[in-house]
C-alpha cells in the first residue's frame with residue numbers, strides 16, 4: 203500500500219485569524235481520489251478539516267480545489283497521478299483561487315453566484331407560450347452543447363487571470379452560460395443579452411489567458427463561448443459601444459485595406475480620448491522607433507482577402 | 519542542406535518590434551534554417567477577428583496554411599498569438615473534413631488555393647528546444663551568456679490550450695529553461711512565468727492589464743533575474759514598452775530588461791549586438807550586455 207503526504211491549507215476562523223499549513227500522512231489503496239483522501243483524513247485523523255463535496259462523481263461541482271497549484275475536481279483526481287506529476291513530493295492542497303476562504307478548503311462562493319445570476323441564466327422566450335413544448339432541432343442544440351455541460355464548479359474562475367486583476371469581471375463560467383442562452387433559438391433576448399454581456403467587466407475584459415479552457419473538467423471551453431459572444435455582439439450591432447469591440451473592428455478594417463494590422467489605426471480607434479491624453483507615452487514610443495508607420499502595409503493578392511471578407515457568412 | 523520553413527513573423531514583429539524580425543533573420547543561417555517569405559499572407563487576426571467574425575478568422579488562416587502547402591514546407595512563427603491562431607485553424611479543419619470542404623469552397627470562390635490539410639505550424643522556440651535544435655546550437659559553441667540570470671516568461675498562448683498547442687506541459691514548461699542553460703545562462707525561476715501579460719486588453723482595459731503584467735514583472739524582479747526572455751512580441755510590448763506605465767500604476771519599480779527569444783540566442787552565440795537593435799527597447803539592457811561582455 204502506498205503512503206502519501208498532504209500539505210493542506212488551513213484556516214479555522216473560530217480559533218484564530220491566521221492561515222497556516224498542516225501536513226498529514228495516509229496509507230491508502232492505489233486508486234484513492236484526492237477527495238477520498240481528504241475525507242479519510244477528516245474521519246480518521248482530524249475532524250476539524252473542512253471540505254465541501256456532495257456527489258463524489260464529478261457531477262455536482264462542489265469539490266473543486268487546488269492540487270499542487272492547479273485547480274481540479276478533487277473527486278476526479280487520483281492521488282497516485284498527482285504524485286507521478288510532482289515527482290513524489292507531498293501534495294499541496296489549497297482552496298480555489300479568486301475567492302475568499304471561509305474555512306480550510308471551503309470558500310465563499312457568493313460572488314460567483316451573484317455573477318451567475320447577473321447573466322440571466324434562464325430562457326426568456328419571445329411572445330406567448332405555444333400550446334405544447336418548443337421543439338428544438340438537433341443542430342440548434344449542437345451549438346450550445348459544450349456550454350450546457352457546465353457544472354458550475356468554478357475551476358475556470360479559480361484561475362482566470364482577468365479576475366485576479368479585476369474582481370468585478372463577470373468571469374468565464376457566467377459568460378459561458380450567457381452564451382448558452384443567447385445562442386438558444388428559443389430565447390428572445392439575443393440583442394439585450396449581447397448588450398448586457400458586453401459592457402464593463404464583461405466579454406471584452408477577457409485577457410485570453412486560456413486557463414479556463416485548460417482547467418475546465420467538463421470540456422466547456424468558456425473562452426470559446428466568450429469569443430462567440432463577441433461574434434454575437436457584432437452581429438447584433440452593439441459592437442461600437444465598447445473599446446474592446448472597437449479594437450476588434452480595427453483589425454477588420456486593417457484586413458480589408460492592407461491584409462495586415464495597421465497599428466496607426468489600432469490605438470486611436472480603440473481608445474480615441476485616451477490616446478490623445480497619452481502624448482508623453484506616445485512620444486517615448488516614437489523615440490524608440492515603435493511608432494506605427496503612416497503607410498499601411500499591402501500584402502500580395504489582397505483581392506482574395508477582399509472577396510473573402512465580402513463572401514464569408516457568419517453562422518453564429 | 520538548410521531546413522526550410524515558410525516564415526510567418528506576424529504583424530508586430532514586422533512593424534512595432536522590427537528588432538525581433540531582424541534578429542531572427544540574422545540568426546537563421548547560423549541555425550541552418552532558411553526562412554522563406556510569405557508575401558501574400560495576411561495577419562492571423564490575433565484572436566480579435568475570431569472574436570468578431572469566427573468564420574472569417576478560420577478562412578483567412580486556412581488561406582495562410584494553404585500558401586505554405588503550396589511552398590511545400592511547414593510554417594515557422596516567432597509570436598505566441600500567431601502560433602495559436604494558425605494551429606487552431608489547422609486543427610479545426612484537420613479534425614473535420616466537412617469543415618475543410620466548406621472553407622475550401624470559399625477559398626476557391628475568392629480565387630485562392632484550397633488547403634489539403636498537410637502542413638504543421640511550429641514556433642522557433644519549439645524547433646530549438648528539441649534534440650535537433652539544441653544540437654544546432656551546440657555546433658555554434660553557444661556559451662556566451664556567462665551565467666546571466668534569465669527569467670523565462672512564456673505568457674499564455676504558446677502553452678494553452680494544450681489541446682491545440684501540445685508541445686509541453688503547460689503547467690511545467692521547460693523549453694525556455696533548456697535554451698537558457700544551453701546558452702550558458704542561469705534560470706531565475708518564478709511562479710508567474712506562464713501567467714498572462716495582459717496584452718490582449720492593454721488598449722481597451724489598461725488598468726486591468728497593468729495589474730496583470732505586474733504579477734510576472736514583480737516576481738521576475740524578486741527572483742533576482744538580470745532580465746526576462748519571451749517568445750512573444752506582444753508579451754514584449756506589454757512587459758517592455760508598457761513597463762514604466764506598470765511601475766506607475768503599481769507604485770513600484772522593476773527595472774527589468776526584457777529580451778526577445780532570438781536576442782537571447784544572439785547573445786549566447788555572440789552575434790554583433792547592433793543587429794539585435796536593443797536601442798529599440800524602452801527598458802535599457804545595459805546590465806545584460808555588461809554580464810555577457812558585449
Ligand code: SF4
Pocket residue numbers: 237255256257258259260261262263264265266275276277278
Ligand atoms: S464531488 Fe462533486 S464534483 Fe466532486 S465531488 Fe463531489 S460533488 Fe462533486
Ligand code: SF4
Pocket residue numbers: 358361362363364365373374407408409410411412413414415424425428
Ligand atoms: S481566457 Fe478569459 S475568461 Fe478564460 S480564464 Fe482567461 S481571462 Fe478568464
Ligand code: SF4
Pocket residue numbers: 263351352353354355356357358359374375378417418419420421422423424
Ligand atoms: S465552465 Fe467548466 S470549469 Fe467553469 S464552472 Fe463550468 S464546468 Fe466548471
Ligand code: SF4
Pocket residue numbers: 409410411598599672673674675676713714715716717718750752753756
Ligand atoms: S502573454 Fe499575453 S500577449 Fe503574450 S500570448 Fe499571452 S495573452 Fe498574448
